[in-house]
Amino acid sequence: MTLPPLFLRAIEESGFSAWLRGSESPFAFYFVLLFHTFGLALLVGANAVIDLRLLGIEREIPLMPLKRLFGIMWVGFAINAASGVLLLVAYPTKALTNPVFYIKLVLIAIAVWMMRKLKTQVFGDSSSSEAAMMARGRSLAKWSLALWIGAISAGRLLAYTYTYLIFPC
Amino acid sequence: MNLAHLHLLLNHIPIIGAIIGLGLLVVSLATKSDDLHRASLTVLAAIALLSLPAFFSGVGAQGAIRKDTAVPASLVERHEGSAILALFVMEVTGALALVGLWRRHRLSKAGHSSLSLAAVLFFSLVTAGLMARVGSTGGDIRHPEIRVGQDLSAETGLSAVVSVFEPSPVKFTDLMLLSKWWWAFMMDMHFIGLALLIGTVGVLDLRMLGFLKQVPVAPLHRLMPWAMAGFGVNTLTGILAFIGMPTYYTFDVAFWLKMLTLLLLGLNAAAFYLSDAFQSVEHLGAGEDAPPLAKFFAASSLVLWFAVIALGRYIQSYTDTIPVQ
Numbered sequence: 001m002t003l004p005p006l007f008l009r010a011i012e013e014s015g016f017s018a019w020l021r022g023s024e025s026p027f028a029f030y031f032v033l034l035f036h037t038f039g040l041a042l043l044v045g046a047n048a049v050i051d052l053r054l055l056g057i058e059r060e061i062p063l064m065p066l067k068r069l070f071g072i073m074w075v076g077f078a079i080n081a082a083s084g085v086l087l088l089v090a091y092p093t094k095a096l097t098n099p100v101f102y103i104k105l106v107l108i109a110i111a112v113w114m115m116r117k118l119k120t121q122v123f124g125d126s127s128s129s130e131a132a133m134m135a136r137g138r139s140l141a142k143w144s145l146a147l148w149i150g151a152i153s154a155g156r157l158l159a160y161t162y163t164y165l166i167f168p169c
Numbered sequence: 170m171n172l173a174h175l176h177l178l179l180n181h182i183p184i185i186g187a188i189i190g191l192g193l194l195v196v197s198l199a200t201k202s203d204d205l206h207r208a209s210l211t212v213l214a215a216i217a218l219l220s221l222p223a224f225f226s227g228v229g230a231q232g233a234i235r236k237d238t239a240v241p242a243s244l245v246e247r248h249e250g251s252a253i254l255a256l257f258v259m260e261v262t263g264a265l266a267l268v269g270l271w272r273r274h275r276l277s278k279a280g281h282s283s284l285s286l287a288a289v290l291f292f293s294l295v296t297a298g299l300m301a302r303v304g305s306t307g308g309d310i311r312h313p314e315i316r317v318g319q320d321l322s323a324e325t326g327l328s329a330v331v332s333v334f335e336p337s338p339v340k341f342t343d344l345m346l347l348s349k350w351w352w353a354f355m356m357d358m359h360f361i362g363l364a365l366l367i368g369t370v371g372v373l374d375l376r377m378l379g380f381l382k383q384v385p386v387a388p389l390h391r392l393m394p395w396a397m398a399g400f401g402v403n404t405l406t407g408i409l410a411f412i413g414m415p416t417y418y419t420f421d422v423a424f425w426l427k428m429l430t431l432l433l434l435g436l437n438a439a440a441f442y443l444s445d446a447f448q449s450v451e452h453l454g455a456g457e458d459a460p461p462l463a464k465f466f467a468a469s470s471l472v473l474w475f476a477v478i479a480l481g482r483y484i485q486s487y488t489d490t491i492p493v494q
Contacts, residue, residue: 026483026486029486030482030483030485030486033482034478034479034482034483037360037363037478037479037481037482038475038478038479040360040363040364041363041364041367041368041371041475041478042367042371044364044368045364045365045366045367045368045369045371045372046368046371046372047368048364048365048368048369049368049369049372049392052392052395057392057395058388058389058391058392060385060387060388060391061384061388061389061392062383062384062385062455064383065381065382065383065384065455066381066384068380068381069372069381072375148364149361152357152360152361152364153357153361155360156353156356156357156360157353157357159353159356160349160350160352160353
């Protein structure tokens with residue numbers, strides 16, 4: 001059996017990683033986890049509303065003012081990038097030895113790229129008509145929804161597909 | 170106060186509530202009273218929400234009664250099976266009531282579809298009947314004076330028919346745990362439902378608070394069926410997860426605080442729609458500011474929903490924080 005890279009054990013043996021994993025404090029692991037879910041709600045929730053609108057749901061919602069929601073998405077993304085790093089510090093072997101983790105990162109990377117394209121291509125020109133915005137945004141919105149559902153699903157699967165919870169001794 | 174107390178406190182609500190809801194509905198149809206009709210649908214939706222903790226507290230009461238050897242376990246199981254069936258039908262009734270309230274709101278003058286009306290009437294009638302059976306099977310557990318001279322192992326008449334549809338709680342639990350992929354799928358749906366729910370409710374709340382002020386309120390409010398779809402998915406997956414691991418959730422402080430927060434959200438929604446807060450924002454156009462009362466309900470909705478997320482995440486670390494009696 002080949003062991004995972006040793007640097008994973010070094011991370012786990014650090015005081016901070018051990019504290020995140022093992023502390024009884026409600027402000028340790030589960031605190032980070034709940035922020036990861038807050039971030040998900042902000043990022044995917046706001047994204048979903050724009051996607052649904054671009055796909056033709058509730059056409060009476062004016063599109064251009066929804067541009068402000070991108071700010072909320074970036075706040076959600078920042079929360080999840082930070083809390084994601086902390087979760088990784090707590091269980092590095094669990095995540096980095098699981099292929100699903102890399103799938104999740106790729107899905108998020110493409111979804112964030114779609115999010116930027118949505119903002120520049122659909123919301124970039126404030127003189128665009130709604131019809132033009134919807135025409136440009138339609139396939140982006142479909143991809144965006146599918147990618148975020150995929151990213152959430154991959155994230156959920158991390159709890160069921162890992163090989164090592166911590167570094168094997 | 171323990172979970173057995175809580176069960177006794179809550180378990181009459183679905184029974185009496187379903188009957189009151191049904192009664193109001195029938196009277197509203199007989200008198201053609203629109204206000205009563207609205208009241209009956211509101212009652213049914215509220216009872217559907219309150220039935221959740223009533224059901225969930227049953228496992229705690231079961232833990233307390235298990236030590237009493239004079240109570241046959243088969244009686245408890247029969248009660249739980251009837252409660253599972255009644256709960257599912259109650260939740261369908263609640264969902265139909267919300268659909269009815271929504272249609273009423275959207276088509277206010279156009280009248281209501283007789284099909285959706287018939288559906289609510291039928292389901293609330295079935296719910297009331299099933300809840301009565303839950304009450305009587307529950308009564309059999311703790312009131313030996315009722316079962317004197319009766320052979321409870323043989324169901325007769327209508328109860329024999331109903332009992333065919335009642336699942337065995339143990340088998341239902343096993344079914345939920347059969348595959349970890351099924352469990353993973355349910356949890357996945359719970360998170361996707363969460364994103365849909367928080368996204369749509371959150372955007373409406375933020376508009377009332379003044380963040381997307383250029384968007385009129387009415388079309389954002391029309392996103393609420395999407396929020397309710399997310400809530401429906403999460404109620405269903407939540408109930409199924411509870412049936413899969415009843416003792417995991419029952420003896421968990423975070424779980425009960427999450428349920429309490431959900432009830433507060435129900436109260437918040439009821440206060441928002443029944444006070445003049447909703448009317449005051451319903452027709453707000455681009456750039457118009459919401460009055461303070463509506464802002465208050467929007468803020469409390471946001472805070473409570475994020476509390477629900479937080480408490481949900483703490484469930485895993487607060488298992489066994491409530492002692493089994």
